[in-house]
Amino acid sequence: MLFLVAAGLQLVFGVQRILNLACGSFYALGAYAGVSAVAWALGHGLPAPLFVLVLVASGLALAVIGPPVERLLRAVYDRDESFQLLLTFALVLMFEDVMRFVWGPAPVQLGNAYLVYGRLAVAGSTVPVYNLVVIAAGGLVALGMGGLLTRTRFGRIVRATAENREMSAALGVDLGRVYARVFTLGVALGTVGGALVIPATAAVSEMAIEVVVEAFAVVVIGGLGSMRGAFVGSLIVGVLKAGAIATWPEVEMLAIYVVVIGVLVLRPAGLFAGAAP
Amino acid sequence: MRTTRRQFLALSGGALGTAALRLDTAPALAQNAPVKIGVLAAKAGVLAPVGESGLRGVQWATERVNAAGGILGRRIELVVEEESSPKDTVERFRKLSLQDRVDAVSGAISTGVGLALGPVAEEMKTIWLSWDATTQKGVEETMPKPKYSFRSTDNECEAVMASMLTARHLKGKFRTVAGINPDYSYGRDNWAAFLAIMKKYGIELSVVSELWPKLGATDFTAHVAALGQAKPDLIFSCFWAGDTPIFLKQAHAAGLTARTKLVLTTGGGVHESLKKDFTPEGAILGYNCLYFDWARASALQKEFVRWHHEKFKEWPNYESDHGYFTIVAYKAAVERAARAAGGKWPAPDAIIQALEGVEAESLSGPRRFREDHIMEATFFQGMTTHRNAHDFVTIDPVETMTTKQIQKPSGVGLYDWINSWKV
Numbered sequence: 285m286l287f288l289v290a291a292g293l294q295l296v297f298g299v300q301r302i303l304n305l306a307c308g309s310f311y312a313l314g315a316y317a318g319v320s321a322v323a324w325a326l327g328h329g330l331p332a333p334l335f336v337l338v339l340v341a342s343g344l345a346l347a348v349i350g351p352p353v354e355r356l357l358r359a360v361y362d363r364d365e366s367f368q369l370l371l372t373f374a375l376v377l378m379f380e381d382v383m384r385f386v387w388g389p390a391p392v393q394l395g396n397a398y399l400v401y402g403r404l405a406v407a408g409s410t411v412p413v414y415n416l417v418v419i420a421a422g423g424l425v426a427l428g429m430g431g432l433l434t435r436t437r438f439g440r441i442v443r444a445t446a447e448n449r450e451m452s453a454a455l456g457v458d459l460g461r462v463y464a465r466v467f468t469l470g471v472a473l474g475t476v477g478g479a480l481v482i483p484a485t486a487a488v489s490e491m492a493i494e495v496v497v498e499a500f501a502v503v504v505i506g507g508l509g510s511m512r513g514a515f516v517g518s519l520i521v522g523v524l525k526a527g528a529i530a531t532w533p534e535v536e537m538l539a540i541y542v543v544v545i546g547v548l549v550l551r552p553a554g555l556f557a558g559a560a561p
Numbered sequence: 562m563r564t565t566r567r568q569f570l571a572l573s574g575g576a577l578g579t580a581a582l583r584l585d586t587a588p589a590l591a592q593n594a595p596v597k598i599g600v601l602a603a604k605a606g607v608l609a610p611v612g613e614s615g616l617r618g619v620q621w622a623t624e625r626v627n628a629a630g631g632i633l634g635r636r637i638e639l640v641v642e643e644e645s646s647p648k649d650t651v652e653r654f655r656k657l658s659l660q661d662r663v664d665a666v667s668g669a670i671s672t673g674v675g676l677a678l679g680p681v682a683e684e685m686k687t688i689w690l691s692w693d694a695t696t697q698k699g700v701e702e703t704m705p706k707p708k709y710s711f712r713s714t715d716n717e718c719e720a721v722m723a724s725m726l727t728a729r730h731l732k733g734k735f736r737t738v739a740g741i742n743p744d745y746s747y748g749r750d751n752w753a754a755f756l757a758i759m760k761k762y763g764i765e766l767s768v769v770s771e772l773w774p775k776l777g778a779t780d781f782t783a784h785v786a787a788l789g790q791a792k793p794d795l796i797f798s799c800f801w802a803g804d805t806p807i808f809l810k811q812a813h814a815a816g817l818t819a820r821t822k823l824v825l826t827t828g829g830g831v832h833e834s835l836k837k838d839f840t841p842e843g844a845i846l847g848y849n850c851l852y853f854d855w856a857r858a859s860a861l862q863k864e865f866v867r868w869h870h871e872k873f874k875e876w877p878n879y880e881s882d883h884g885y886f887t888i889v890a891y892k893a894a895v896e897r898a899a900r901a902a903g904g905k906w907p908a909p910d911a912i913i914q915a916l917e918g919v920e921a922e923s924l925s926g927p928r929r930f931r932e933d934h935i936m937e938a939t940f941f942q943g944m945t946t947h948r949n950a951h952d953f954v955t956i957d958p959v960e961t962m963t964t965k966q967i968q969k970p971s972g973v974g975l976y977d978w979i980n981s982w983k984v
Contacts, residue, residue, distance in 0.1 A: 380605060389609040390875070391803035391831065396838035398814055409789045410816035415782075484782070484811060486834060488803035490606045491779045526783040530790060533772045 287422050287518035288477030289495055290502040291429060292470035294514045302357055303365055305372040307474045308496030309379035314343045314478025315487040316383055319392050321479075332400050336417060336480075343476030350468030357467070376496070380489045393486035418480050425473070426515050433511065442466055446509065501540050505547050507554025516555060595638035596631070596895075598623075598888070599657035601668030601678075603644040607777040607802045611670050611830065611880045612644060615692045617873070618884030618924070619667055621865060632892045633899055633906060644669050647677035654678055658685040664909075667887040669694040670880070672716070672746055682709040688913060690887035692880060711890075711916060711934045713883060714964055717975060719826040719847045720751035720799060721967040722940050724758035726845050726960060727795075727824055728984075730944070732762065735794035735822055737769045741784055741808065742799050744773035751799040751826060757979050769793050774804070781808045785815045793821060801827035806834040813839035829941070830878045832954075837947045840954045844945045849879035851925045852941035854955055862924045886923040886938075890930060893921040933971040937964040 293307045321342035322335045330338065353375065360367045401413035433439040444452045445462050453459050478491075502521050506513025521540055528539040547554060600619055603612025623637045631637060640661045642653040650669065657663045665688040669675050675694025682689035690711045740755070742748030752771070759766055770791035772784045785808070788796065796817075800808055805828040812818050818841045828835060829848030852858075853866050853876040865885070869877040891912075898907035898915035907915070920929040928938045940963070943956030969978040 377605075384605075384609060389604075389613045391610075391806055391834045393806060393810070393834060393836070395836070398810060398839075403814065403816065409786060410814075412814040414814075484814070485779050485807045486803050486810070488607070488777075488779060489609060490777050490803075493606075494777060494779055526786065529772065529783040530787040533770075533784075533787070537775070 287502075287515055288425060288473045288480075290499045290506070290514040290518050291425070291511060292473035292477075293499050293503055294506075294509055294511055295429075295473070296467055296470040302361065303368050303372065304357075304470070305369060305496055306353070306375040306379065307470065307499060308492035308494075309376050310346075310349075310471050310474030311478035311495050312383060312487065312489065312492040313349075313379060314346055314475030315482045315485075315491065316387050316392060316478075317342050317346050317475070318479030318482045319394050319487055320387075322394055322397060326395075332397065335394075335397050335400065335483075339479040339482070340421075340476055343479035344472055346475040346479075347468050347472035350471035351464050353471070354464050354467035358463075376492055380492060383487075383489050387487070389489070391486035391488045394483050398483040412484070414483055418484075421480055425476075426511075429511055438465070498540075501544050504544050504554060507551075507556040510554065510556040513554055513556035593635070595636040597638050597640055597661060597663040598891070599654075599661060599663040599666040599668075600639050600641045601644040601650060601653065601657075601666060601674075602641060603670055605643075605645065608644065608670050610802070611693075611878075612668075614878050614880040615668065615670065615884035616641065617869065617877070618881030618886075619888055621868065621881070622885045622888035626888065626892055632895050633904075635906075637888070644671065644674055647671075647674045650674045651677050651681050654681050654687070654689070655685060658687040663687065665690060665891055667884065667891075668692055675712075679707060679710050683707060685709075686909070688891075688909065688916070690891065692883040692887065707934055708913060711887075711930055712936065714850070714936045714938055714940075715968050715975075716747055717750055717754045718940055718964060718967045719849060719942075720754040721758065721979075722942055722962050723797075723824050723826040723845055723847050724755045725962070725967070726942060727755075728758070728762040728764060730845070731795065731822060732764055736766055737791075737793045738766050738795045738797060739768070739770035739772070739788055739791055739793035740797045741770075741772040741774065741781075741788065742797075743776040743778075743801075743804065745776055747801075748773065748776075748799055752797065754975065754979070755797050755824075757976055761979055761982055762984055776804075777802070778804060779807055781811050782815075784808070785811045785817060788812070788821075789815055789817055795822040795824065797824045797826075798828075799826040801830045803831065803834070805831050806836070806839075809835065810839045813841075818844075826942075829956075830880070832878065833876060833951075835945075835953050837952060837954055840945060842945050842947050842954070844954075845942060846945050846954070846956055847940070847942040848956070850923075850938045850940055851877065851879040851882040852956070852959055853877055854949075855925075855941065855959055859922070859924075859926065861922060865924050882924040886921065886928050886936070889921040889923070890916065890919055890928070894919045931971060935968075935971070937968070939963050940967060 289307055289311050293304060296302055296304050318339045322338050325338045360371050398412055398414055403410050403412050433443060441457055441462060445457060449459060498521060502514060502517035505520055506517030524539045524543060525536055528536045600616060602616040603609055623639055626632065627636050640657060640663055642657060644650050654666060657666055667690045669678055669691050670693040672694055675691055678689060686709060688709050691713050693713045740752045742752050770788055770793060772787060774781060774784060823844035825844055826847045827849065829846050866877060894912050894915035895907060897919060898911040899905065902911060916930055917932045918929065920927055926939050928936060930936055939961050941959055941961055943959045945954040946957040947954060949955045969975050
């Protein structure tokens with residue numbers, strides 16, 4: 285899931301050179317909206333096992349907030365990164381208030397959707413099948429993004445814009461439209477990620493901040509703007525976290541940031557720096 | 562009665578302009594002017610649900626007091642501000658004191674904020690009635706013999722009661738224990754108190770896992786996996802926010818709750834989110850100082866619970882009662898001091914003196930402030946059950962203990978007190 289959020293962050297940065305803290309809010313919004321959408325769908329007689337489709341659909345539908353937010357961010361495209369951070373952080377705070385206004389301050393959760401697909405015993409421990417569904421979904425998105433960026437006309441334009449935006453503008457690419465689409469895609473990655481994770485957890489307004497901190501660790505490890513970096517970085521962060529908690533819980537956060545520091549010292553641009561997004 | 566931010570800004574802008582004027586006219590108006598009470602209620606992040614709940618209790622108490630003629634004929638007027646970081650909250654406290662000239666401040670939940678507010682209340686000479694914001698460490702240093710601060714019950718009361726119930730009901734039924742607690746003073750202190758009490762009761766145990774997720778974490782799959790490997794007979798947790806249902810849901814999905822006993826000291830604060838789907842029966846669950854479904858509840862609690870459910874479609878939790886008590890305790894103290902002053906509105910020092918040892922009827926029964934400014938109340942815990950009309954767990958039977966039993970007496974260290982028990 286971290287991968288989806290980090291991928292959204294990467295995509296937007298790679299093309300638009302915007303550091304978007306609000307990607308965490310899209311994740312949280314996706315989670316809240318997912319709960320509402322599934323509750324509504326089940327109330328209208330949807331068979332329980334199909335709820336995943338509803339989650340994905342609600343995540344995608346929520347991406348409509350992409351274009352207006354992108355419109356707002358245009359004000360800081362050519363400014364210093366600190367302005368971008370300020371504006372997007374302001375968005376994080378505003379979205380948090382919106383979520384509290386709409387869904388209330390208490391944690392919001394889905395019924396027992398988590399265990400609809402049952403549990404599986406793997407090597408002595410029990411794993412809910414839904415976790416595997418989410419992992420598979422993450423893999424599919426990774427493949428899909430790869431295909432989209434390397435094999436389609438839209439992908440070629442996006443990569444060209446990331447490489448050199450003046451040149452692609454000179455060649456007749458409508459930068460405004462590319463930006464809006466890329467940003468919306470980034471939003472969708474966040475909202476779908478949030479929607480998919482909700483059966484296993486509960487939506488709380490602070491989840492935006494939590495995920496954005498980890499997403500930034502992923503991005504630093506993987507390299508800003510690199511899609512492969514996002515994938516490998518999120519794997520590294522996830523495995524490190526689990527390993528630390530199982531062996532020495534005190535160092536959970538430390539372990540991640542030791543690696544972050546190591547990467548910054550040895551390969552300041554990240555493991556996959558310079559690769560195409 | 563709710564003041565929106567906008568109205569509030571307009572009001573405080575006006576207040577600024579007329580501040581000089583008011584300085585002159587204030588004494589003449591004092592008998593009729595409203596009593597101003599500042600409220601510090603958390604509105605964002607992990608604390609938001611609890612802050613909201615405390616505010617509801619304060620507002621309900623205020624409506625009732627005002628409907629019954631106010632305090633000595635003066636209406637209560639609330640000035641609601643936000644509790645956030647210690648630094649910002651201290652600024653808002655100063656603003657309430659200097660600019661709004663409140664008579665008292667009610668609120669604050671976070672321990673860190675509480676430690677910062679203590680000295681400021683003394684400096685501003687403004688009465689501060691805390692909802693929670695209490696811990697062992699640091700209080701002696703930052704608030705030695707406070708005059709203006711009145712604190713809530715000790716943080717560890719819940720752990721002490723849950724540990725006593727563990728010894729009473731589960732002794733001999735577990736050997737290995739694991740703790741998963743939020744990584745800050747509340748989590749650390751409660752876990753240490755639990756281990757000390759187990760030792761006091763002569764329960765031999767081995768700790769197989771100690772996990773410290775940070776406060777506000779929303780994913781515990783790795784923690785649950787580690788607990789699954791450690792295979793404890795009993796898990797102790799003082800989670801109190803959204804972390805409780807998330808942890809239970811993920812633990813249930815991994816098959817952990819079926820074979821492990823659970824002691825959840827504080828999870829009752831988010832009781833409606835503890836759905837039957839994933840919360841097992843037979844877990845020890847604590848509700849702090851208010852249990853919404855108590856059969857022996859007073860008419861007052863029943864009326865509040867009914868009002869709360871009608872208005873918010875939720876069953877209330879303990880923080881409402883902390884908030885409620887601060888208002889009625891202040892009223893009782895003013896009236897007590899006024900009786901001594903021949904019916905006139907008492908001076909602040911007289912109100913403080915009257916608050917010491919003041920008793921008032923809270924939603925969950927009688928409460929008082931001890932002479933050392935610490936609250937005395939009744940706590941509610943019990944074993945979870947699915948036999949109810951809700952989709953979440955409740956407790957049956959409901960066990961109650963008072964702070965006389967589970968809170969260290971004035972001037973004694975927690976562990977010295979525990980060691981002095983005769984068990």
